Amino acid sequence: MHDDLAAVLDKVEAGETLDEGDWRALTGGHDLIALGMAADGARRRRHGDRATFVQVVPVPVDAPALAEPVAADAGELRLTGRPETPSAAVAAVRALAVRADGAPVTGFAYGDLEALCGHDAARLGDLLVELREAGLARLTSLAADAPNPETVVAVLGGSGLGVSGLTLGGAAGDDARRLLQRVGSWDGVGGVCRALAPLSPVEASPPATGYADLRQVALARLLVDNIDSIQVDWSRHGPKLAQVALTFGADDVDAVPAAASPDQGWRRSPREEIRRNITAAGFVPVPRNGRFEALQS
Amino acid sequence: MSIASIAERVRDGGRIDGREALQLYTGASTALLGRLADGIRARRHPSGVVTYIIDRNVNYTNVCVARCNFCAFYRPVGSAEGYVLGFDELFRKIDETRAVGGNQLLLQGGHNPDLPLEWYEDLFSAVKARYPDFRLHALSPPEILHLSRLSQEPVAEVVRRLVAAGLDSVPGGGAEILVDRVRRELNCYSKATADEWLSVMRHVHEAGLRSTATMMYGSVDTPAERVEHLCRLRDLQDETGGFTAFITWSYQPANTELAGVEATGIDYLRTLALSRIVLDNFDNLQASWVTQGGKVGQLSLAFGANDMGSVMIEENVVRAAGAEYCMDEAEIVRNIEDAGFVPKRRNMTYDIVGDPLFRRRAIPRRTALAVARPAGDTSVPDELSRYPARSRPGREQRAASGPRPA
Ligand code: SF4
Numbered sequence: 001m002h003d004d005l006a007a008v009l010d011k012v013e014a015g016e017t018l019d020e021g022d023w024r025a026l027t028g029g030h031d032l033i034a035l036g037m038a039a040d041g042a043r044r045r046r047h048g049d050r051a052t053f054v055q056v057v058p059v060p061v062d063a064p065a066l067a068e069p070v071a072a073d074a075g076e077l078r079l080t081g082r083p084e085t086p087s088a089a090v091a092a093v094r095a096l097a098v099r100a101d102g103a104p105v106t107g108f109a110y111g112d113l114e115a116l117c118g119h120d121a122a123r124l125g126d127l128l129v130e131l132r133e134a135g136l137a138r139l140t141s142l143a144a145d146a147p148n149p150e151t152v153v154a155v156l157g158g159s160g161l162g163v164s165g166l167t168l169g170g171a172a173g174d175d176a177r178r179l180l181q182r183v184g185s186w187d188g189v190g191g192v193c194r195a196l197a198p199l200s201p202v203e204a205s206p207p208a209t210g211y212a213d214l215r216q217v218a219l220a221r222l223l224v225d226n227i228d229s230i231q232v233d234w235s236r237h238g239p240k241l242a243q244v245a246l247t248f249g250a251d252d253v254d255a256v257p258a259a260a261s262p263d264q265g266w267r268r269s270p271r272e273e274i275r276r277n278i279t280a281a282g283f284v285p286v287p288r289n290g291r292f293e294a295l296q297s
Numbered sequence: 298m299s300i301a302s303i304a305e306r307v308r309d310g311g312r313i314d315g316r317e318a319l320q321l322y323t324g325a326s327t328a329l330l331g332r333l334a335d336g337i338r339a340r341r342h343p344s345g346v347v348t349y350i351i352d353r354n355v356n357y358t359n360v361c362v363a364r365c366n367f368c369a370f371y372r373p374v375g376s377a378e379g380y381v382l383g384f385d386e387l388f389r390k391i392d393e394t395r396a397v398g399g400n401q402l403l404l405q406g407g408h409n410p411d412l413p414l415e416w417y418e419d420l421f422s423a424v425k426a427r428y429p430d431f432r433l434h435a436l437s438p439p440e441i442l443h444l445s446r447l448s449q450e451p452v453a454e455v456v457r458r459l460v461a462a463g464l465d466s467v468p469g470g471g472a473e474i475l476v477d478r479v480r481r482e483l484n485c486y487s488k489a490t491a492d493e494w495l496s497v498m499r500h501v502h503e504a505g506l507r508s509t510a511t512m513m514y515g516s517v518d519t520p521a522e523r524v525e526h527l528c529r530l531r532d533l534q535d536e537t538g539g540f541t542a543f544i545t546w547s548y549q550p551a552n553t554e555l556a557g558v559e560a561t562g563i564d565y566l567r568t569l570a571l572s573r574i575v576l577d578n579f580d581n582l583q584a585s586w587v588t589q590g591g592k593v594g595q596l597s598l599a600f601g602a603n604d605m606g607s608v609m610i611e612e613n614v615v616r617a618a619g620a621e622y623c624m625d626e627a628e629i630v631r632n633i634e635d636a637g638f639v640p641k642r643r644n645m646t647y648d649i650v651g652d653p654l655f656r657r658r659a660i661p662r663r664t665a666l667a668v669a670r671p672a673g674d675t676s677v678p679d680e681l682s683r684y685p686a687r688s689r690p691g692r693e694q695r696a697a698s699g700p701r702p703a
Contacts, residue, residue: 030637209635210592240562280561
């Protein structure tokens with residue numbers, strides 16, 4: 001390990017403020033494994049050798065009827081897409097909740113609901129309460145660059161609805177670093193947001209490299225101390241990258257399918273597959289539901 | 298011995314034995330394996346150069362009598378989906394390869410009983426007559442052994458004739474795991490035992506040719522058998538020094554008779570790192586992005602690899618088993634530079650031949666690898682009628698396509 005990187009990692013561990021040179025050493029250096037080891041240390045101090053995962057059934061918000069019974073392994077039913085109106089959002093939650101068979105129903109990006117409410121915090125707060133009462137367990141996502149962070153925390157806290165994942169919205173490099181710094185100093189965000197999902201929700205063109213993805217995961221764990229989990233997406237980023245990310249600071253795997261998909265040629269159930277991958281990465285797999293509650297294995 | 302003391306020996310540049318290698322492989326953290334492998338890579342390649350080659354991976358026939366149960370590529374003799382590429386088709390592929398800056402074919406295929414040694418000699422001679430500088434990196438040890446059995450000539454004589462016709466170097470395919478228990482289970486013992494594979498390579502090296510070595514892990518093999526494979530390669534390299542590089546990849550189970558599941562990404566990185574540690578007499582280790590994808594392929598550079606392999610242009614075998622990744626030259630170079638290394642083009646013997654070509658001249662971007670033949674093309678090359686077929690379907694096909702010239 002280069003001495004300057006080792007010194008910066010010591011500063012990170014001691015919670016000291018990083019200067020520009022420190023940031024360059026962290027983000028511009030190529031000693032990926034050293035960065036990963038530091039992030040892994042931080043992750044193990046917080047979560048030990050547990051790695052959680054959630055098996056998700058995605059349900060389009062404009063067609064919330066389930067074609068099939070809820071798969072036994074489903075830990076979450078997730079409404080996907082942007083609702084047309086606040087009442088459509090509430091109706092979709094109600095329609096899905098009655099069929100959920102005990103699995104938590106989640107859905108919606110905070111920013112989408114805020115826009116539907118004309119950026120009026122009071123109206124948004126009322127809508128969130130209505131959604132919770134209709135059966136929504138959590139919002140799916142919140143953007144790390146959301147304006148008025150204090151208001152976001154107050155609105156979410158007041159409604160009793162938390163958010164599953166804070167996202168960087170595809171930011172990379174210096175932009176991602178600025179957002180991570182913002183999140184790290186965002187008072188109260190850890191109380192309403194359970195996980196930080198540092199990787200892009202959509203594949204960029206050209207795609208992010210493996211180094212860039214893992215560096216971002218590691219930096220997220222090292223620099224964001226006020227959010228419990230660092231999350232990667234099994235479906236979007238693929239089993240291989242998601243698995244390696246577990247050794248670079250991530251502790252939670254989102255969006256594992258709830259049922260096997262014959263067209264993807266799986267020979268094992270997704271639960272067996274994720275367990276095998278987590279175990280091969282040196283961790284103990286723990287299934288969870290959409291409320292982040294551990295499930296019986 | 299403790300893992301820490303084994304690691305210390307590796308850091309000091311010492312050799313570890315099979316027992317110690319197994320202890321590291323099964324007991325060391327992934328990060329430790331990676332750091333040890335990266336340290337060796339940095340000592341062997343202190344300039345920070347990561348190489349790649351522009352060549353084309355062509356499979357001249359998919360007809361095969363070996364019937365390895367891990368293979369999704371082969372078709373049995375007489376299958377309607379069986380093919381043999383014609384000389385003209387191969388010339389076209391060479392023209393396309395040269396157009397994007399390539400100077401070599403990696404040419405491998407099934408054990409087709411209807412292609413005698415003379416077909417290969419004529420093909421190689423024709424390629425060299427038409428493209429004198431073009432390189433033929435061709436015929437893995439089991440293919441050479443198959444030709445030896447077919448022609449009833451000793452392996453050394455087959456190698457001599459192939460070299461005389463234009464063979465430049467030999468790819469290390471067909472090694473799978475060089476342990477006969479595994480080879481029996483994979484139904485590839487009869488195509489070449491572990492000793493036979495190594496013996497063919499010894500002949501190849503004695504003939505003055507260089508070759509690569511490979512390992513396909515993750516089918517029915519144990520960690521100890523992977524280590525044994527690596528140690529056997531290391532022994533032969535001590536003896537001949539003929540291997541230029543080592544490539545490992547995970548068994549790809551889709552569409553195979555053996556089925557099963559693919560080893561994970563972490564398994565790949567650990568196996569690659571262990572290979573770098575054990576193969577202390579190999580200069581070069583390639584990343585297998587074609588089986589692991591671009592992201593884990595790039596991560597290989599932190600786990601002991603110093604080479605991103607080939608741009609390939611074409612790929613048929615791994616695709617048949619369900620993996621379809623593509624990286625053209627620009628993408629390979631982007632990944633190398635993003636990891637902090639200096640990209641350089643190389644040839645098969647790892648001589649540097651230049652900087653990235655796409656920066657010097659316009660080369661069309663490629664988002665998918667080509668295939669040997671378009672689907673549904675069942676044409677039979679004219680020149681096949683000049684060669685005797687051994688199989689009944691082959692004889693019937695050749696009789697139907699006209700008399701052989703005297
Ligand atoms: S791996 Fe090679 S030898 Fe074995 S069946 Fe496939 S083509 Fe034939």
